[in-house]
Amino acid sequence: MKIVCYGVRPIEEPYFEKLNKYDFDLKLVTEFLTDDNVDEAKGMDAILIRGNCAASAKNLKIFAEDYGIKYVFTRSVGYNHIDLKAAKELGIQIARVPNYSPYAVAELAMTLGMQLFRHTSIATTDSAAGNFKVTPNLFSKEIHSSTVGIIGAGKIGTAEARLYSGMGTKVLASDSHPSKQAAEYVEFEPLDDVLAKSDIVSVHIPYFPGENENFIDVDFLKKMKKSAILVNTARGEIADTKAIVEAVKNGEIAGYAGDVTVDEKDIMGHQFDSVDDIPNADVRDLVKLYPKVLLTPHMGSFTEPALEDMISISFENFHETFTTGTNKNVLEYEG
Numbered sequence: 664m665k666i667v668c669y670g671v672r673p674i675e676e677p678y679f680e681k682l683n684k685y686d687f688d689l690k691l692v693t694e695f696l697t698d699d700n701v702d703e704a705k706g707m708d709a710i711l712i713r714g715n716c717a718a719s720a721k722n723l724k725i726f727a728e729d730y731g732i733k734y735v736f737t738r739s740v741g742y743n744h745i746d747l748k749a750a751k752e753l754g755i756q757i758a759r760v761p762n763y764s765p766y767a768v769a770e771l772a773m774t775l776g777m778q779l780f781r782h783t784s785i786a787t788t789d790s791a792a793g794n795f796k797v798t799p800n801l802f803s804k805e806i807h808s809s810t811v812g813i814i815g816a817g818k819i820g821t822a823e824a825r826l827y828s829g830m831g832t833k834v835l836a837s838d839s840h841p842s843k844q845a846a847e848y849v850e851f852e853p854l855d856d857v858l859a860k861s862d863i864v865s866v867h868i869p870y871f872p873g874e875n876e877n878f879i880d881v882d883f884l885k886k887m888k889k890s891a892i893l894v895n896t897a898r899g900e901i902a903d904t905k906a907i908v909e910a911v912k913n914g915e916i917a918g919y920a921g922d923v924t925v926d927e928k929d930i931m932g933h934q935f936d937s938v939d940d941i942p943n944a945d946v947r948d949l950v951k952l953y954p955k956v957l958l959t960p961h962m963g964s965f966t967e968p969a970l971e972d973m974i975s976i977s978f979e980n981f982h983e984t985f986t987t988g989t990n991k992n993v994l995e996y997e998g
């Protein structure tokens with residue numbers, strides 16, 4: 664079976680080869696899938712994409728009607744980059760990887776939160792400029808005697824809760840479907856209470872296009888402590904970026920860290936000559952608030968265990984579908 668895999672970084676290529684136990688005929692393409700590079704899929708039986716690839720109605724139509732491709736799978740947890748409605752109409756099967764190492768993202772979220780909590784980004788920026796003074800803005804609480812709030816205690820949120828609870832931290836959580844697994848590490852409380860009590864708030868809810876844009880809004884931010892840190896490693900679209908910029912600028916929260924932004928397709932994977940060249944004005948303003956704002960380039964899943972899971976579970980998805988017609992990680996459009 665011929666599979667074209669989009670968004671394969673050179674460092675990832677040996678893993679695709681090593682984990683190819685079903686001997687698929689793989690075509691590895693470095694670029695993310697866009698409407699402009701659909702022709703890489705010509706002659707292929709199936710397509711594998713990642714989070715920052717866009718499976719739009721336009722390119723899905725070409726895959727189905729011009730190339731006869733019926734399978735477009737993603738090696739990501741999130742699937743907001745796929746037009747599920749169009750896929751269903753075109754008879755394209757979509758599947759994802761719902762469960763790669765959750766510690767990949769959980770550890771990053773914790774690292775970013777701790778960096779802001781202990782002011783190390785401010786201190787190391789100062790020392791890199793030759794300033795070794797212990798200034799009042801470096802004064803800190805300690806995490807073992809503080810409270811962390813997890814919003815969305817699913818697989819990643821629970822993994823982060825476990826990490827913090829291992830340090831003795833009290834961990835609260837808000838979740839629309841509280842689980843027993845999470846309850847081992849968190850106390851579930853209503854969202855407003857979690858926001859009011861937490862010193863670090865870490866968000867892990869999925870993005871559902873048209874449903875929960877700007878879940879983190881002015882109101883959400885006002886409910887947090889002025890001394891608290893907000894971390895979003897989930898998706899940029901669930902946050903009102905302008906509201907976060909204002910909240911940090913006005914001291915309504917102490918800092919913000921994100922592994923995700925809005926308009927990712929124009930930002931992630933690109934290198935700009937200057938911050939002023941970042942194409943989204945709100946993201947530009949956010950970046951300029953460093954070191955109170957820390958942004959990473961959507962690298963939460965960029966660890967060896969996560970990468971191996973993403974590839975091998977995708978290959979299992981293809982093998983199951985090629986042998987039985989479907990697989991356990993198929994996504995259905997629920998319009």
Ligand SMILES: NC(=O)c1ccc[n+]([C@@H]2O[C@H](COP(=O)([O-])OP(=O)(O)OC[C@H]3O[C@@H](n4cnc5c(N)ncnc54)[C@H](O)[C@@H]3O)[C@@H](O)[C@H]2O)c1
Pocket residue numbers: 740741761765768814815816817818819820837838839840841867868869870896897898922923961962963964965
């Ligand atoms: N930064 C990265 O590289 C990276 C990597 C993987 C996943 N993600 C993002 O993280 C998200 C979470 O991943 P996961 O594996 O933990 O998913 P999951 O489905 O296991 O957990 C999500 C949890 O959020 C809860 N939830 C949904 N809406 C909610 C709401 N409004 N309020 C409270 N709780 C709500 C759900 O009940 C569920 O428990 C993904 O959807 C994806 O967008 C980011």
Ligand SMILES: O=C(O)[C@H](O)[C@H](O)COP(=O)(O)O
Pocket residue numbers: 713714715716738739740741742961964
């Ligand atoms: O949802 C996920 O699995 C991740 O957020 C995501 O896909 C990572 O982004 P990528 O590096 O795959 O573009």
